[in-house]
Amino acid sequence: MVKLNLMLLLALLIQTVGVLSRDVSESERAARAAFVQKLLNKRKHLEGKLRLVGGADKYEGNVYIYHAGQWGAVCDDSWDDAAARVVCNAFNKTGVATVGSEFGEAVRKYWMDDVVCQGDETSLAQCIFTGWGSSDCDASEAAGVVCVDKDDYSVPSKQIKEKGAKLLDILDVRTTSLRLAGGRSNLEGRVEIYHNGTWGSICPEGWTIYEALAVCRHLALGHAVQALQTDYFGSSKLVLNGVECEGNETNLFFCRHQQYGKVFCPRENEHVAAVVCSHELADLELDSMVIERTAHLQDVMMFQLQCAMEENCLSKSAYEIQKHNPDWQFETRRLLRFTASSLNKGNADFRPYLPKHLWQWHLCHMHYHSMEVFATFDVLDHTGRRVAEGHKASFCLEDNTCQPGIDKQYSCKNYGDQGISINCSDVYQYNIDCQWVDVTDVAPGDYRFKVSVNPHARVPEQSYHNNAASCQLRLTETYAAVFGCRLERP
Numbered sequence: 410m411v412k413l414n415l416m417l418l419l420a421l422l423i424q425t426v427g428v429l430s431r432d433v434s435e436s437e438r439a440a441r442a443a444f445v446q447k448l449l450n451k452r453k454h455l456e457g458k459l460r461l462v463g464g465a466d467k468y469e470g471n472v473y474i475y476h477a478g479q480w481g482a483v484c485d486d487s488w489d490d491a492a493a494r495v496v497c498n499a500f501n502k503t504g505v506a507t508v509g510s511e512f513g514e515a516v517r518k519y520w521m522d523d524v525v526c527q528g529d530e531t532s533l534a535q536c537i538f539t540g541w542g543s544s545d546c547d548a549s550e551a552a553g554v555v556c557v558d559k560d561d562y563s564v565p566s567k568q569i570k571e572k573g574a575k576l577l578d579i580l581d582v583r584t585t586s587l588r589l590a591g592g593r594s595n596l597e598g599r600v601e602i603y604h605n606g607t608w609g610s611i612c613p614e615g616w617t618i619y620e621a622l623a624v625c626r627h628l629a630l631g632h633a634v635q636a637l638q639t640d641y642f643g644s645s646k647l648v649l650n651g652v653e654c655e656g657n658e659t660n661l662f663f664c665r666h667q668q669y670g671k672v673f674c675p676r677e678n679e680h681v682a683a684v685v686c687s688h689e690l691a692d693l694e695l696d697s698m699v700i701e702r703t704a705h706l707q708d709v710m711m712f713q714l715q716c717a718m719e720e721n722c723l724s725k726s727a728y729e730i731q732k733h734n735p736d737w738q739f740e741t742r743r744l745l746r747f748t749a750s751s752l753n754k755g756n757a758d759f760r761p762y763l764p765k766h767l768w769q770w771h772l773c774h775m776h777y778h779s780m781e782v783f784a785t786f787d788v789l790d791h792t793g794r795r796v797a798e799g800h801k802a803s804f805c806l807e808d809n810t811c812q813p814g815i816d817k818q819y820s821c822k823n824y825g826d827q828g829i830s831i832n833c834s835d836v837y838q839y840n841i842d843c844q845w846v847d848v849t850d851v852a853p854g855d856y857r858f859k860v861s862v863n864p865h866a867r868v869p870e871q872s873y874h875n876n877a878a879s880c881q882l883r884l885t886e887t888y889a890a891v892f893g894c895r896l897e898r899p
């Protein structure tokens with residue numbers, strides 16, 4: 410009886426629906442078509458759009474992408490900073506990646522998984538991924554980003570670093586160990602990590618002297634001479650990528666890295682991260698007191714600066730003036746001059762990395778430059794933006810002053826050997842050409858002044874945390890004061 414009633418009801422229902430659909434008028438049909446069109450347009454308009462959810466503002470959070478009419482999450486497998494750059498670029502920003510549902514569990518299904526970007530794609534959908542909706546991730550694996558202004562990122566922003574540091578997991582140093590394998594001596598080899606019962610290698614991408622230094626210190630093998638990306642020392646299964654050290658760590662596992670075992674690593678052949686360590690290495694230390702004591706302003710007419718102009722020691726506006734003003738020689742430039750003195754306190758000589766036959770002859774200054782960038786001088790505003798042309802100085806290296814009992818060995822004269830001996834200093838007096846920052850275009854105010862030697866670590870050293878002086882700079886209409894310097898990494 411009940412069954413019969415149900416059947417009846419169903420039949421009635423089908424009939425009613427049928428009647429309704431038959432009764433749609435021409436105008437209703439048009440309205441419906443317009444509605445559908447509008448929906449489709451909206452979908453088309455939103456397709457590929459990104460939204461960040463769960464963060465403090467709309468510039469951080471888990472990533473959601475709009476596809477086929479729905480918002481969906483992105484799984485964190487293979488998710489890295491290159492992908493974060495693509496996402497943040499959609500907001501005219503840049504940033505870092507977060508993983509493991511940093512901003513809350515994924516509230517919608519995953520649209521994307523195993524996203525691999527170069528970093529310069531104009532949309533996330535241009536990156537390689539497994540295909541729309543193809544994912545085996547659970548809600549705790551949402552990929553996210555923290556975006557910051559592009560300008561803020563051009564200098565190492567402490568804030569980003571801190572944010573980044575908290576996002577990556579730390580390998581438990583009690584259950585993890587480290588060794589070098591495949592080397593000809595115990596001072597070199599591929600870097601291997603023991604964890605969860607197996608030995609494995611490190612992705613060579615982004616492997617620099619700073620990471621190598623942490624390895625050498627960790628193993629009590631001294632300092633890093635070379636960071637290698639090679640299969641020369643053999644190779645094993647990759648277990649870790651994204652290792653990033655400051656270079657002052659005493660243990661590799663204190664460095665930032667991606668999650669153990671989750672490795673995406675574009676590599677050539679069987680290349681892995683490797684190191685060469687040494688107990689003997691140079692170590693330059695910049696004398697920040699000398700910078701504070703000697704810094705001062707000087708106004709100089711441009712006819713006295715022709716050599717300097719040839720060597721690019723003035724900011725761009727000087728070259729504009731030279732081009733457009735027939736009386737340019739009588740224009741003045743305002744120079745922040747200072748003495749830079751670097752002591753080699755290591756236990757090996759500091760030698761330029763270029764062989765002698767590649768040194769450049771500088772006609773104006775009548776000597777050879779053995780390092781194209783030995784020092785950088787920067788004036789930065791409170792946001793870290795460079796306000797005076799970042800000056801890259803190429804120097805000749807020599808022993809200018811040595812501690813008592815040490816003989817000078819290196820000299821720039823007569824195509825002499827260049828370098829800085831142990832316990833000797835290379836001193837660039839403030840009155841030497843190009844030993845300045847052109848601050849003509851910098852408004853009076855408070856700034857940071859940063860001087861760095863061997864800024865790209867092209868010559869290996871025991872430590873890099875004494876290679877830069879970061880100082881306060883007060884500029885007024887009439888004078889400059891440099892004070893409060895502290896030593897840090899370039």
Ligand SMILES: *[C@@H]1O[C@H](CO)[C@@H](O)[C@H](O)[C@H]1NC(C)=O
Nearest residue numbers: 500501502557558559560561
């Ligand atoms: C992008 O951001 C930079 C500052 O970070 C700004 O100077 C620029 O005007 C912005 N561009 C657009 C199109 O918003």
Ligand SMILES: *[C@@H]1O[C@H](CO)[C@@H](O)[C@H](O)[C@H]1NC(C)=O
Nearest residue numbers: 604605606607648669670671
């Ligand atoms: C540890 O090793 C076991 C067995 O080899 C494996 O099943 C497990 O997934 C590994 N764990 C991690 C975190 O790699």
Ligand SMILES: *[C@@H]1O[C@H](CO)[C@@H](O)[C@H](O)[C@H]1NC(C)=O
Nearest residue numbers: 655656657658659874897898
């Ligand atoms: C390493 O250097 C960074 C700055 O580059 C600093 O914040 C940190 O405290 C240093 N760590 C150690 C162990 O000295």
Ligand SMILES: *[C@@H]1O[C@H](CO)[C@@H](O)[C@H](O)[C@H]1NC(C)=O
Nearest residue numbers: 754755756812814815831832
């Ligand atoms: C360099 O100076 C340090 C400290 O003054 C001293 O201990 C060391 O023996 C000196 N090295 C050389 C090679 O003179």
Ligand SMILES: [Ca+2]
Nearest residue numbers: 692693870872
């Ligand atoms: Ca140093």
